[in-house]
Amino acid sequence: MPSVSMTVNGKQVGGEVESRTLLVEFLRNQLGLTGTHVGCDTSQCGCCVVHVDGRSVKACTMLAVQAAGSQVTTIEGLARNGQLHPVQAAFREHHGLQCGFCTPGMIMSAVDLLQHNANPTEAEVREWLEGNLCRCTGYHNIVKAIMAAAADMSGHAKAAE
Amino acid sequence: MAEHGIGARVPRVEDQRFITGKGRYTDDINQAGQTYAVFVRSPHAHARIRGVDKSSVASMPGVLAVLDGDDVKADGLGNLICGWLVKSKDGSPMKMGPHPLLAQGKVRYVGDRVAVVVAETYAQAKDAAEALVVDYEELPAVVDLAGAHGAAALVHDEVADNLIFDWELGDKAAVDAAFAAAHHVTRMELVNNRLIPNAMEPRAAIGVYDSGTDAFTCYLTSQNPHVHRLVMAAFIGVAPEHKLRVVGPDVGGGFGSKIFIYGEECVVCWASRKIGGRPVKWTAERSESFLSDAHGRDHISTAELALDKDGNFLAMRVNTKANLGAYMSTFSSCVPTYLYATLLAGQYRTPAIYCDVQAYYTNTAPVDAYRGAGRPEASFLIETLVDQAAMELGIDPADIRRRNFIPRDAFPYQTPVALIYDTGDYQATLEEALKLADYAGFPARRAEAQRRGKLRGIGLSCYIEACGIAPSAVVGSLGAGVGLWESAKVRFSHTGKVQVLTGTHSHGQGHETTFAQLIADKLGVPFGDIEVIHGDTEKTPVGMGTYGSRSLAVGGEAIMKACDKIIAKGKKIAAHLLEAAEGDIEFKDGKFTVAGTDKSKALGEVVFAAYVPHNYPPDLEPGMEEGAFFDPPNFTFPAGTYVCEVEVEPATGEVDIVRFTAVDDFGNVINPMIVEGQVHGGLVQGIGQALLEGARYDDSGQLLTGSYMDYCMPRADNVPSFAVVTSAGTACTSNSMGVKGCGEAGAIGAPGAVINAITNAIGRRVEMPATPEKVWRAIHSNVAVAAE
Amino acid sequence: MYDFAYHKPASLADAVKLLADHEDAKLMAGGQTYIPTLKQRLARPSDVIDLGAIAELRGITEEAGGVTIGAMTRHGEVAESAVVRRVIPALAALAELIGDPQVRNLGTLGGSISNNDPAADYPGALLGLGATVRTSKRQIPADQFFTGMFETALERDEIVKAVHFPRPEKAAYAKFPNPASRYSMVGVFVAKTGGGVRVAVTGAGQSGAYRWTAAEQALAGNWSPAAIDGLTVDPSGLNSDIHASADYRAHLVKVMAKRALAAAG
Structure with missing residues (x-):
């Protein structure tokens, strides 16, 4: 069996996997990082979105062996030193989640959006979320939360200048 | 606050x-x-x-x-x-x-x-x-309603003609007589498309x-x-x-599934x-x-509305064929019957209503309750029928509704289809929605859209639902095999912290927050000292769970009743500690006070005394833990008006929802943020039904919409942000909180508003889901008709 | 998914050799179509050769007035490339419409065209721009590359290295997505090039992307949406499914072509 090693949430991890093991299976089953969810089998729902080398990807559509040597961040690694990421905080503040199942993928996707586009319009947020399905919120408060996080983060960025 | x-x-x-x-x-x-x-x-x-x-x-x-x-x-x-x-x-x-x-x-x-x-x-x-x-x-397989009746194939050998039941509700003779004397009859056939829940x-x-x-x-x-x-x-x-x-x-x-x-x-x-x-x-x-997973909806109906010359509704007659799939799922039988036909009065004072329903087996997945369950089918049918009648009689859709609303002073109101509505003010929600949606400004917006080559339409839907499921004796008399009460336990610890154990189940609804708010308000306990526990039969008292927008109206009231017992017991303890008569003790803001004095004991002190009963009423049990059951006296009746505005691209039939306004009467509201979230989610499921979603089987019974590649789920860019008002409440009389429930409203009210808006834009009704091709074909056929 | 042996060669030569050595081996580029296929057990390769580590397959360069894009360049990289946006903005815009952001972060040009899904977007761009596919063996003009649904001119042991896109005078892509999958239900790429007008249609045809020659002729002397007003699209040979009939697709081909022409200016 191939062995893989990668950095997950800042920690060096490794293990033996089958070639066919998906990144999401490695994260959930071998590392116990169950915050990354599986909501479909056709790479559309986005419940499994994580960051690999800084960009959002669907962990159900990447083999664990493909991610060897990469830097992986999951929802569990987003908060730093007990401090929520502004996107996480905004989701709570603006009720951007209900059942919570799509939420980790939604947040990881949103964080990537704001890396690309610090001040997206509502339409840009909605388009970006094409790969993230939510059945509870009607997206209204997710969009609101992401817009608020963008404002918050750019405010901080300005303050730091 | x-x-x-x-x-x-x-x-x-x-x-x-x-x-x-x-x-x-x-x-x-x-x-x-x-x-x-x-x-x-x-x-x-x-x-x-x-x-x-x-x-x-x-x-x-x-x-x-x-x-x-x-x-x-x-x-x-x-x-x-x-x-x-x-x-x-x-x-x-x-x-x-x-x-x-x-x-x-x-x-x-x-x-x-x-x-x-x-x-x-x-x-x-x-x-x-x-x-x-x-x-x-x-x-050979029976794959749809059209094929079920008279099919050579039987899904179950013991069920002739695949017919599970042929049920009716209402006074057929009175309805037939009203139709015979009517000035105008509006008739339509409509499909309520089959949906796949997709939690x-x-x-x-x-x-x-x-x-x-x-x-x-x-x-x-x-x-x-x-x-x-x-x-x-x-x-x-x-x-x-x-x-x-x-x-x-x-x-x-969950959404039912x-x-x-x-x-x-x-x-x-x-x-x-x-x-x-x-x-x-x-x-x-x-x-x-x-x-x-059990699928939802899947009805074919014929609906008729009899009107007088002024547009007053005289009677309604409905026949519905319901596809229940290959097996009878847990609550499948009540969905197209008691959760459906009983709602056919809608918000209107239609004096006579008759509905009969034939339910069929087919070789498809079982069909059961999906968000709204029966009530979306009823609301969609009524609201499209009313719009069609308004169009035929040349009456404004808002006017025909105003003319026929149950007036605010007519409550409690007995409908001709078994239910007694306790409270409501349908005109108030309509007027607020019209104002918020700038209904009056619509003609100008339509003209402006026309200059851009777009067909703009506006549609109303005045929905009602029966929630707070359900009074046990009523449902029992109608065939339910269970009681639909709810239970709760409120348990204090020595240090005054509270565990609330509920028989409801939260899977997105936010009970852990809403129920804690209830207790904080009722008992004056700090919000952070309250923990809501649910979902484990080993921990929680017996319960009936969460569906039918029941958790707050029924489960929350059980919590209120348990709190009442806590207060009652606390009064006994406080009276003893304060050396006063029990009848003189008042409880407010977390304190027991001897009426008219400044002598008081905080709830925490009373709780401590209950667990350390050194100085304690001799005939009273120690401890502070109370349970209660609540069986509601009636359903609750959330209602509201939704206004949808669309722009249709005539070249392709694409429908863009440009504005959506929802004004709901949920009675009193505990956490408006959570309630608005419930509405948003329901609206998108309703919009999904109207525009995007539809389960399809092929002629051999293979599911064609078996993945997100083919079953069209609403995405963020399919919908707009919404204008939602949840404060238009008339307090419900079936529970002490005055709440009605909010979980299903959006999915119930939205489809009618969307379809009516499209009809208004293009001049003819399109069956759900109103895909671009269907809309394009409808527009195209209009052009052909106009050219003749 | 069935298990397989996994290889991640560091050079194109190594990849070619692995392909030659393992009869039932399959190449994997970004994996955004292939992994879902494996998950559904629709393929059972003995070996999977991951092209992700081959540096020579990546990158975007300006060349001979056009752009050359390495086979393993991600859709997102094409969409965001300053070079592509400057030289062929229509191509960057098309890449932005493929899949969703996460798919664009992994999916590749080479993978997309080698798979030749009839509902994919890139084949429309290659045909519309008259691109040239550079492989481990040769150069193949786009007109000869796509040979049918999920079929290409690639030989079994041939790997796409890059695609060269000449710069058009004007170009645009208009897409009507399948509402569920967001693949192209009808996509039309129009380009006015030194060599003439090209109109490519993807998503609609049963055999994959094709050129709409009647429109090309109509536009040759009159580059404007009105030039194709008189044309009708024959629905025979177009896809018909639960999302759109062939008639509707035929109608959309014309509507999308006009949108693209309007956008191209």
């Missing part, structure tokens, strides 16, 4: 775990020695099983067990049940075929469970399930048998763990009820015992969810 009291927009306490990846859903739970189950499902819509060759896989790597319908039968397990008996017009009980845990003799839909393979790893179970050889003899978390279950105690634990995606326990014990025979613990941990959405007792959860428990007690885990792949 207190920071965490009633009416406060309190951020949810449950969110911390969900936004940090610490939620604990069924598939996140792993047990020592866990094994994996994969179900072998029928590839045919209808076939006889000639044989299952278990030997073909028994020796494959890791395989621990291969079980099929014969094993189920040999072990004496019972069949799945339908818990609501509906009677036909002639008084005969509905006709049902058996619904086994694993197919016996025949398979009846693509996805029907044939066998289960249990193996050491998921991949091994999957490999073996794929390799299992099943010999089928294909049979983002697929169903899952883990069965664990402990031979030491001869007891089972089942973790599963359930909206009602106690109902699961009851049915799995009393009807399936998995274990006696006291030997079965059912845990619904964090559940990733996780109410029902399915075969999979029963099988994993049974299989765990068969393999000697190792835990057996099953998690559905999304493709499996599409095939095997």
Whole structure:
């Protein structure tokens, strides 16, 4: 069996996997990082979105062996030193989640959006979320939360200048 | 308003775990020695099983067990049940075929469970399930309502003509007489499209048998763990009820689909015992969810409205054919009957209404309650029919509604279809919605859109629903096999912290926050000192779960009643400590006070005295823990007006929702932020039904919409942000909080508003889902008609 | 998914050799179509050769007035490339419409065209721009590359290295997505090039992307949406499914072509 090693949430991890093991299976089953969810089998729902080398990807559509040597961040690694990421905080503040199942993928996707586009319009947020399905919120408060996080983060960025 | 009291927009306490990846859903739970189950499902819509060759896989790597319908039968397990008996017009009980845990003799839909393979790893179970050889003899299939009646094929041999029941409600003679004398009759045929629920978390279950105690634990995606326990014990025979613990941990959405007792959860428990007690885990792949979760809706109706020359409704007559799929799911029978026809009065004072419903078996997935369950079908039918009548009579859609509303001073109001509405002010919600939507400014917006080449339309939907399910005696008299009360326990600790145990189940609704707000408000306990516990039959009192927008109106009221008992007991203790008469003690803001004095004891002091009863009333039990049950006296009746505005691109038929306004009367509101969120989500499910979603089977019964590649889920860019008002309340009279429930409203009211808006834009009605091609064809046919 | 042996060669030569050595081996580029295919057990390769580590297959360069894009360049990289946006903005815009952001972060040009899904977007761009596919063996003009649904001119042991896109005078892509999958239900790429007008249609045809020659002729002397007003599209040979009939697709081909022409200016 191939062995893989990668950095997950800042920690060096490794293990033996089958070639066919998906990144999401490695994260959930071998590392116990169950915050990354599986909501479909056709790479559309986005419940499994994580960051690999800084960009959002669907962990159900990447083999664990493909991610060897990469830097992986999951929802569990987003908060730093007990401090929520502004996107996480905004989701709570603006009720951007209900059942919570799509939420980790939604947040990881949103964080990537704001890396690309610090001040997206509502339409840009909605388009970006094409790969993230939510059945509870009607997206209204997710969009609101992401817009608020963008404002918050750019405010901080300005303050730091 | 207190920071965490009633009416406060309190951020949810449950969110911390969900936004940090610490939620604990069924598939996140792993047990020592866990094994994996994969179900072998029928590839045919209808076939006889000639044989299952278990030997073909028994020796494959890791395989621990291969079980099929014969094993189920040999072990004496019972069949799945339908818990609501509906009677036909002639008084005969509905006709049902058996619904086994694993197919016996025949398979009846693509996805029907044939066998289960249990193996050491998921991949091994999957490999073996794929390799299992099943010999089928294909049979002709009944794939839709059109084909069910008079079909040569019978889904169940014992159910003639595939007709489960032929049911009616209302005074047919009075309705027929009103139609005979009517000035105008509006008639339409309409389809309520079949939907697939698609909670983002697929169903899952883990069965664990402990031979030491001869007891089972089942973790599963359930909206009602106690109902699961009851049915799995009393009807399936998995274990006696006291030997079965059912845990619904964090559940990733339900929308009805996780109410029902399915075969999979029963099988994993049974299989765990068969393999000697190792835990057996099953998690559905999304493709499996599409095939095997109970679907929703799927009606074909003929609706007629009789009117006088002024546009007053005189009578309504409806015939509905309902597709219930291959087996009767848990509550399937009540959806197209008591949750549907009883709502056909809508918000109107139509004096006579008659509805009859024929329910059919087909070789498709079982159909049961999906968000709204019967009420969306009723609301859509009424609201499109009313719009059609307005169009035919040349009356403004808002005017025809105003003319026919039940007036605000007519409550309580007995409808001709059994329900008694307690409160409402339909004109008020309509007027507020019209104002917010700038209904008056619409003609100018339409003209402006026309200059851009777009067809703009506006549509109204004035929905009503019956929620707070349900008064037990009423539903019992109508055939329900259970009571629909709810229970709660409020438990103080020595230090004044509170655990609230509820029989409802939260899977997105935010009970942990809303219920804590209720207690904080009622008992004056700090919000942060309250913990709401649900979802585990070993922890919580007996309960009936969450569906039908019942959790607050019924479960919340049980909490209120338990709090009343806490206060009553506290008064006794306070009276003793304050050396006053019990009747002189008042409770307010967390303090017991001797009326007219400044002598008081804080609730915390009273609680402490109850646990350290050194100075205590001699005849009083120590402790501060009270339970209560609540059985509501009536349903609740949330209602509101939705206004949808669309722009249609005539070249392609694309529909863009440019504005959507929702004004709801939910009675009093505990947490407006959560309630608005419930509306948003419901609206998008309703918009999804109207524009995007529709389950389709082909002529052989194969599901064509079996993945997100083909089943069109609403995405963020399909919908706008919404204008939502939830403060237009008339307090409900069936509970002390005055609440009505908000979980289903959006899905009930939205489809009618969207379709009416499209009709308004293009001049003719399009069946749901109004896909671009259908809309384009409708526009195109209009052009052709105009050119003639 | 069935298990397989996994290889991640560091050079194109190594990849070619692995392909030659393993009869049932399959190449994997970004995996955004291939992994879902494996998950559904629709393919059972003995070996999977991951092209992700081959540096020579990546990158975007300006060349001979056009752009050359390495086969393993991600859709997102094309969409965001300053070079592509400057030289052929229509191509960057098309890449932005493929899949969703996460798919664009992994999916590749080479993978997309080698798979030749009839509902994919890139084949429309290659045909519309008259691109040239550079492989481990040769150069193939786009007109000869796509040979049918999920079929290409690639030989079994041939790997796409890059695609060269000449710069058009004007170009645009208009897409009507399948509402569920968001693949192209009808996509039309129009380009006015030194060599003439090219109109490519993807998503609609049963055999994959094709050129709409009648429109090319109509536009040759009159580059404007009105030039195709008189044309009708024959629905025979177009896809018909639960999302759109062939008639509707035929109608959309014309509507999308006009949108693209309007956008191209």
